[in-house]
Amino acid sequence: MSAATQDAVVAQIPDVRAARPWGLRRVGSGLRWFARRSPMSAFWGLIAAAIVVIALAAPAIAPYDPLKSDFRAMTKPPSERHYFGSDQIGRDILSRVIHGSRASLTVAIGAVVLGTTLGALWGLACGYFGGRFDIISQRIIEFLQSFPDLILAMAIAMALGAGMGTVIVAIAITRISFGGRVIRAVVLSLKEMPYVEAARGLGASHLQIMAQHILPQCIAPYLILATAHLGVAIIIEASLGFLGVGIPPPTPTWGNMLADSLNAGLVPPWWLVLFPGAAITITVLAFNLLGDGIRDALDPRLRGAV
Amino acid sequence: MYSYIVRRLAFGALAVIGVSVVVFVVLRVLPGDPLVAIFGTEGFTKLSDAERARMMADLGLSDPLPVQYFHWVQDIVRGNLGHSFFRAESVAEMVARRGPLTAEIALISVVLSWLVGIPVAVISALRPNSISDNVARFLSILFLAVPGFWFGMLIVLGLLFMFGYRAPLANVPLFVDPWANLQIVIGPAVVLGLGQAAYIARLARSSLLEVIREDYIRTARAKGLNRRLVVAVHALPNALLPVITLSGILLGFVLAGSIPVERAFGTPGLGYAMAIAVSERDVFVMQNLVFLYAVVFVLLNMVVDLISAWLDPRIRYA
Numbered sequence: 154m155s156a157a158t159q160d161a162v163v164a165q166i167p168d169v170r171a172a173r174p175w176g177l178r179r180v181g182s183g184l185r186w187f188a189r190r191s192p193m194s195a196f197w198g199l200i201a202a203a204i205v206v207i208a209l210a211a212p213a214i215a216p217y218d219p220l221k222s223d224f225r226a227m228t229k230p231p232s233e234r235h236y237f238g239s240d241q242i243g244r245d246i247l248s249r250v251i252h253g254s255r256a257s258l259t260v261a262i263g264a265v266v267l268g269t270t271l272g273a274l275w276g277l278a279c280g281y282f283g284g285r286f287d288i289i290s291q292r293i294i295e296f297l298q299s300f301p302d303l304i305l306a307m308a309i310a311m312a313l314g315a316g317m318g319t320v321i322v323a324i325a326i327t328r329i330s331f332g333g334r335v336i337r338a339v340v341l342s343l344k345e346m347p348y349v350e351a352a353r354g355l356g357a358s359h360l361q362i363m364a365q366h367i368l369p370q371c372i373a374p375y376l377i378l379a380t381a382h383l384g385v386a387i388i389i390e391a392s393l394g395f396l397g398v399g400i401p402p403p404t405p406t407w408g409n410m411l412a413d414s415l416n417a418g419l420v421p422p423w424w425l426v427l428f429p430g431a432a433i434t435i436t437v438l439a440f441n442l443l444g445d446g447i448r449d450a451l452d453p454r455l456r457g458a459v
Numbered sequence: 460m461y462s463y464i465v466r467r468l469a470f471g472a473l474a475v476i477g478v479s480v481v482v483f484v485v486l487r488v489l490p491g492d493p494l495v496a497i498f499g500t501e502g503f504t505k506l507s508d509a510e511r512a513r514m515m516a517d518l519g520l521s522d523p524l525p526v527q528y529f530h531w532v533q534d535i536v537r538g539n540l541g542h543s544f545f546r547a548e549s550v551a552e553m554v555a556r557r558g559p560l561t562a563e564i565a566l567i568s569v570v571l572s573w574l575v576g577i578p579v580a581v582i583s584a585l586r587p588n589s590i591s592d593n594v595a596r597f598l599s600i601l602f603l604a605v606p607g608f609w610f611g612m613l614i615v616l617g618l619l620f621m622f623g624y625r626a627p628l629a630n631v632p633l634f635v636d637p638w639a640n641l642q643i644v645i646g647p648a649v650v651l652g653l654g655q656a657a658y659i660a661r662l663a664r665s666s667l668l669e670v671i672r673e674d675y676i677r678t679a680r681a682k683g684l685n686r687r688l689v690v691a692v693h694a695l696p697n698a699l700l701p702v703i704t705l706s707g708i709l710l711g712f713v714l715a716g717s718i719p720v721e722r723a724f725g726t727p728g729l730g731y732a733m734a735i736a737v738s739e740r741d742v743f744v745m746q747n748l749v750f751l752y753a754v755v756f757v758l759l760n761m762v763v764d765l766i767s768a769w770l771d772p773r774i775r776y777a
Binding site for chain 2: 292293295296297299300301302303304305307308309311312384388391392395396397398411414415420421423426427429430433434435437438441442
């Protein structure tokens with residue numbers, strides 16, 4: 154094919170990007186399509202969005218300072234003044250639950266993005282290069298998978314010492330193997346595609362092929378993986394807080410609040426237990442159902458894989 | 460089959476070695492100064508240099524890391540799991556005394572998860588998108604989102620408020636007083652069992668729906684067998700193969716989940732001991748318990764793989 158005919162052929166291909174520009178309009182129509190397709194997921198997606206807004210605007214929404222003790226209202230049941238009651242040292246439970254969403258979401262999003270990204274890049278390299286690098290990497294990933302998530306996260310969080318950063322790293326490490334496995338499988342099938350072969354024939358470098366031809370195809374599985382794991386990450390974060398190796402007190406997190414309630418005497422008052430746990434459940438439910446919807450919309454073949 | 464068993468055993472042995480390296484790196488190399496991990500920053504600064512050096516030498520912490528790793532493996536092979544910094548009891552004694560309780564919890568919860576999960580999946584798959592299917596699916600999605608330890612705390616509170624009842628807090632072996640023992644383990648087992656049942660119902664449902672579309676199911680229906688018989692005898696056994704594998708993975712989930720759940724119930728099992736060890740930052744106990752849990756997890760997965768290979772020739776000839 155001469156250069157002239159090649160240009161002529163290229164000129165005939167309609168420019169998809171010009172026809173459907175990225176913009177608010179397209180995002181809006183995409184959202185409408187998603188809502189029609191799976192109204193249930195869209196509803197829970199709205200709740201997830203509301204939780205994110207609550208976390209962002211926590212100081213404005215919360216009726217009290219979550220750290221401030223009111224010694225006239227110690228361990229008081231829900232009332233007009235404190236809708237969710239108050240804890241042993243008179244802190245408002247509602248305000249603490251609202252502020253708790255910040256720690257929970259920051260850790261969950263941070264850990265999932267960090268872990269899935271590292272895993273995905275690793276899986277990309279494994280799938281693309283194969284050979285000895287792949288074999289050794291697969292063994293290491295299998296060793297990481299030989300630990301139940303929570304136990305590995307607990308050990309790492311304890312070893313690194315308390316803090317938000319260490320909790321994020323601890324949970325992220327438990328997510329690496331998932332990203333690695335799924336993206337590697339995707340890349341293995343993509344690698345054999347004729348267009349990848351064509352790119353190689355045209356003299357593209359490995360880096361170019363990976364970045365331009367393989368990486369874009371990994372975006373959908375990556376998004377699906379990341380949203381599917383948000384719920385698990387939130388539960389692990391709460392468990393770490395409950396076991397005393399999460400974000401250290403007095404920062405209000407839902408796990409810390411449940412751990413505190415066990416110190417409130419032999420019988421913990423019900424409002425100290427009910428509200429933080431309900432917050433965890435609703436948040437995880439919302440992110441899980443949103444994740445299911447995103448998976449079904451983007452790539453139903455990944456059902457069961459992530 | 461034999462070559463499969465040999466391959467799987469060799470892989471299991473490799474996994475145990477890999478796991479020991481990961482545990483060693485996480486708990487002995489990452490913390491930096493182990494004395495800081497043991498005494499906390501404040502306690503550490505109160506020690507004099509001579510004291511620090513003596514403690515490091517006593518604990519074998521001044522040796523090079525590979526030597527430390529070798530000593531640790533040697534101790535484990537000899538059955539010496541070390542002892543806690545805060546208690547007289549050795550880790551081996553602790554495992555022997557508390558382990559059975561956690562094993563009981565794990566076993567009962569797995570049985571429960573099958574007893575609840577499979578019937579729910581069958582009801583769902585027989586009438587997809589019916590009301591019962593939708594209720595079952597919502598419940599399984601809900602139980603995936605409920606943290607086990609919170610559910611446990613709610614059960615403890617509920618029983619206390621309604622019946623003034625609280626499970627015994629002292630460790631009672633099964634053969635001494637089976638009734639008291641059952642009261643201790645049943646709470647955590649139910650919580651963990653329902654958590655697993657949610658996963659099992661979800662997977663078994665989709666697996667059943669796939670199998671029901673197979674040709675041999677149509678053949679069985681065409682020759683006049685009734686629907687229930689076809690599902691129970693022809694479809695279910697094949698649909699359960701992936702569920703067996705999942706159950707093995709979920710056992711790991713139970714081992715880990717029992718740590719906060721036992722803490723919530725106050726169950727005197729191994730999980731509670733681990734919750735205490737982690738909150739006290741008892742590095743040596745954690746190192747051995749984490750290794751023990753991971754080895755149990757690897758062995759369980761090996762057993763599950765061998766069972767599925769025995770049930771399904773496609774796996775062992777792959």
